[in-house]
Amino acid sequence: xxxxxxxxxxxxxxxxxxxxxxxxxxxxxxxxxxxxxxxxxxxxxxxxxxxxxxxxxxxxxxxxxxxxxxxxxxxxxxxxxxxxxxxxxxxxxxxxxxxxxxxxxxxxxxxxxxxxxxxxxxxxxxxxxxxxxxxxxxxxxxxxxxxxxxxxxxxxxxxxxxxxxxxxxxxxxxxxxxxxxxxxxxxxxxxxxxxxxxxxxxxxxxxxxxxxxxxxxxxxxxxxxxxxxxxxxxxxxxxxxxxxxx
Ligand code: NAD
Numbered sequence: 001x002x003x004x005x006x007x008x009x010x011x012x013x014x015x016x017x018x019x020x021x022x023x024x025x026x027x028x029x030x031x032x033x034x035x036x037x038x039x040x041x042x043x044x045x046x047x048x049x050x051x052x053x054x055x056x057x058x059x060x061x062x063x064x065x066x067x068x069x070x071x072x073x074x075x076x077x078x079x080x081x082x083x084x085x086x087x088x089x090x091x092x093x094x095x096x097x098x099x100x101x102x103x104x105x106x107x108x109x110x111x112x113x114x115x116x117x118x119x120x121x122x123x124x125x126x127x128x129x130x131x132x133x134x135x136x137x138x139x140x141x142x143x144x145x146x147x148x149x150x151x152x153x154x155x156x157x158x159x160x161x162x163x164x165x166x167x168x169x170x171x172x173x174x175x176x177x178x179x180x181x182x183x184x185x186x187x188x189x190x191x192x193x194x195x196x197x198x199x200x201x202x203x204x205x206x207x208x209x210x211x212x213x214x215x216x217x218x219x220x221x222x223x224x225x226x227x228x229x230x231x232x233x234x235x236x237x238x239x240x241x242x243x244x245x246x
Pocket of ligand 1: 010011012013014015016017034035036037061062063064089090091092112116139140141142183184185186187188189190191192
C-alpha cells in the first residue's frame with residue numbers, strides 16, 4: 001500500500017470542503033481540517049472522516065489571518081509530521097451590484113478567498129519544498145472565468161486564484177510541487193440553497209447537463225489532481241460545471 005499522505009483542507013467543516021476531506025480520507029490520507037466555524041458544527045464531518053479509518057484533527061483558524069495561518073500550518077506539521085496536499089477551499093460571498101458594494105464587502109471576500117490562498121500556500125510550501133513533494137489545489141469558480149453581475153468581488157477573487165495558481169505552478173514545479181485549480185459551476189450546498197427557485201430555474205437553462213452538480217463532483221476532480229495519475233498536470237483550471245461555461 002502506498003505511504004499514507006497528509007492533507008490540509010481549508011473550509012472543510014461543511015459543504016464542498018467536507019466532501020473533499022472525506023473523499024481524500026477514503027484514499028488513505030490523514031486530514032487536517034482548517035475552518036473558522038466552531039468545531040462542534042463540524043462534528044458530523046469529523047466523525048465521517050474518522051470512520052474512513054484515518055486520523056483527523058480540527059484547527060480553528062481564519063484563513064485571511066497571515067500569522068494565524070502560519071501558526072496552524074506549523075502545528076499541523078508538528079501533529080502529522082508533514083503536509084503532502086493543500087486544498088484551498090474556504091470561501092465566502094458578499095454579493096452586491098458594484099454601485100452598491102461597500103469597501104467592507106470587497107475587502108472581506110478578497111481577503112478570505114484570495115489572500116487566504118496566498119497565506120496557506122506561503123506557509124505550506126517551505127515544508128513541501130524540503131520534501132520535494134507537494135500537491136496544491138485551490139477552489140476557484142466558473143464565475144472567475146466568466147464574470148457575474150452582482151459578484152464583482154467574488155469573481156475577482158476567483159479569477160485571482162487562477163493567476164496565483166499558474167504562478168505557483170511555474171515557481172514550484174522544479175520542486176515537484178504541482179498547483180492546480182478547480183472551477184466549480186453551481187453545486188448543491190448551503191451557498192446555492194440560498195438561491196430562490198426562480199434563480200435556480202434560470203440557472204438550469206445555462207447548464208447543458210441540465211442539473212446542479214454534487215459536492216462529490218468537485219471532490220472527485222480534487223482526488224484526481226492530487227493523485228499519481230495527475231503527476232504531470234500543473235497550472236490547469238479544471239472546470240466542473242456541467243458545461244455551463246464553454
Ligand atoms: P460553504 O459556505 O458551504 O462552506 C465554506 C466553508 O468555509 C465553511 O465551513 C466555512 O466555515 C469556511 N470558511 C469560510 N470562511 C472562512 C475563513 N475565513 N477561514 C476559515 N474557514 C472559512 O461553501 P461551499 O459551497 O462548500 O464552497 C466551498 C468553496 O467552493 C468556496 O471557495 C466557494 O467559493 C467554492 N464554490 C462553490 C460553488 C457552489 O456552487 N457551492 C461554486 C463555485 C465555487
